[in-house]
Every structure is written in C-alpha cells, then in structure tokens.
Amino acid sequence: MDAISNIEKxxxxxxxEKFFENVKKQYAILRGLEIIDEASKHAISKLKARRKEIPWKDIAGIRDKLIHGYFDVNLELVWETIRREIRELKKQISQILEGVQIEEN
Structure with missing residues (x-):
C-alpha cells in the first residue's frame, strides 16, 4: 500500500508534460510500480484463489509491460497506467487486507 500511496503523492x-520532463518523478514512480509488481508476484496463492476478480497476472507483469529492456521505458504507458489503474488497484488491495484481518481475528 505504501508504494501506491507514494505514487499518488x-x-x-x-x-x-511535467511527468515527461521530470526524471526524478519518473524514477520514483517506476520504483513504486516495481514494488507493486514484486509484491503481487509473491502474493499468497490462497489469497489469489480467493480473489479471482483481481487481475494478478496483469499486476505481476506490469514491470515487463512498462520497461522494455534495460533502458527503454514507455512513459506514455506508465502515465496511462497510473492514471487509469492505480486507484482501482488500491481499492482492491484495501479490500483484500481488510478480508485478511477479519479472517485472522
């Protein structure tokens, strides 16, 4: 959740235009997306089975879609991803975490 909150900030x-000009923001946002990517790859399989409506494969492959090779980043796709998908992803993760906490109690 921290990575998503940071991307939102x-x-x-x-x-x-400012995103395309600001290399520091690009790196920070890309790092946040990498963290989300890695976290989703390591999500508990039981959790994945319970929440089939979440596009786990899409989330887990986000880095691969946005970064082609070592130095070729599709900034337009990064921008579209954070503008169109980050809020929904945050909502879904919040629901998952709430469900896990309820089950643990």
Missing part, C-alpha cells in the same frame, strides 16, 4: 496535480 508523486502524481498529485502532475500534468503529463
């Missing part, structure tokens, strides 16, 4: 009020 980094992009609040940010326009696409």
């Amino acid at each position: 980094f992009t609040k009020g940010l326009k696409i």
